[in-house]
Amino acid sequence: MSILTGADIADELLTKSTVTLPLIAMASVLALLFSIPLGMYAALRFRRWDGIATSAVSQLGIAVPTFWVGVILITIFSVGFQVLPAGGFPDEGWSSWASCVKSLALPAITLALAQGAMLMRFARSATIDVIQQDYFRTARATGLTRGQALRIHGVRNALVPVVSVLGMQISTLIVGAIIVESVFALPGIGQMLLQDVSIRDYTKVQGTVAVTTASVFLVSFLIDVALNTLNPKLRQRQ
């Protein structure tokens, strides 16, 4: 129970999570979708200019503060082209799902860019690792092209470090969600937390932080399980 409003904290967390969870999910999917192919591309061409340019972009992406990306995207898509809303979330919630997706589009892209840049670096170094392995050379020797060899033998091996990084990044993803929610004025868990901090609603802050941290633990555990199924080597070791 909140000491200030008397509202049930669990209830409120549930309502707010209908904004935060889809945001995190959309961002993760987007980040994976662009970071893995781009990272592999940068790895395959790591001595050519386009490979170097791709990894330079990811280097830049890591250095850019999330909230600045948000502000720039608002400037381009909301102020400039006026195609997507600059912030806010429909009051009626997911019953009007189209406008919900629309208002989560820019926030999710913002979050995905920040996360994806990091994932891309790991995808790149993991792929470079794979390319230099003996089994990859053997696969090439049997007549497969680089792309084919990568698809059949490389992806699974390169994914292992990427997935484990994804697990470690869950905590940054949640922090990112707090920031992004505040940039785009989304009524999610992050914004609620910031408001509670400013009005010093300690019990609510405690509850929110406890639930968030617990979910970080839970997700990293699930990722560990996923890693085990992805990597037979780990399974045997135990």
Add this chain to the structure above:
Amino acid sequence: MTRNRTLNIGLGLVAFSPFMALLSLVWTPYDPLEINPDVSLAKPSLSHLLGTDVLGRDVLSNIIVGSRTTLLTAFLAVLICMVVGVIAGIGTAVSPRWMETPAIFGIDIILALPTVLFAIVLAAVYGPSTFTAVVAIGIALSAAVAQVTRREVNVILSTDYVVAAHASGSSTGRIVRRHILPNIRASLFVQASGASAIAILAESTLSYLGLGTTPPAPSWGRMLAASQQYLIIDPIVALWPGLVIVITVLGFNLVGDGLREALDPTLRKSAS
């Protein structure tokens, strides 16, 4: 080492902020806090090179003075995280086993707690200030430093020369001083530069959220937050503080990568 392009570019970018911080001590184009409603949200011009904000304060002057906050935060946070992290890392590696397990558990818990979330909690309890931000960032980062340090120290502890030193009667303290510290020094520099980048990003994020540096001290993160309200009228004001953050953070990241390359010959041959 001088031929290392990554390192040189990184050092060049990093040098930018100390230069501005030093410059701010002797000269700024305007008083960064001087309010002048006549030139509110002025476009970049010869009199105001980067324009002015909504209160007519010169943006360039604020960015120059803001570099002090950024550098101070980064320096103090990195100091805290390196001192705490290295002591914890070496401590857990050389301590007896019954102490090791709970210590590692503690490090793991701090690792799982996101930096900014931790800072938010501290700000909730002690009120937002540069100091709480620095302490929060420092402690949160120290867990990662401790983990890496511990791993490296464990490798060194199993080498023949440490075993020999042990056999010839060296105390643990002496082994740490003579054999461990010199051997992990290189990796500590890499970690410190990586930590600086994260610290600067975290500080600007906290200031943006209103939980870091408090007004009137200029801070890049808060400048961005303020400019966001006037995006429709003047989007360019939001550009500058973001740009200097990117330059500084990118610089520290490149310095870290460059150092790693320079110190680890195997990396130079293969990838990066």
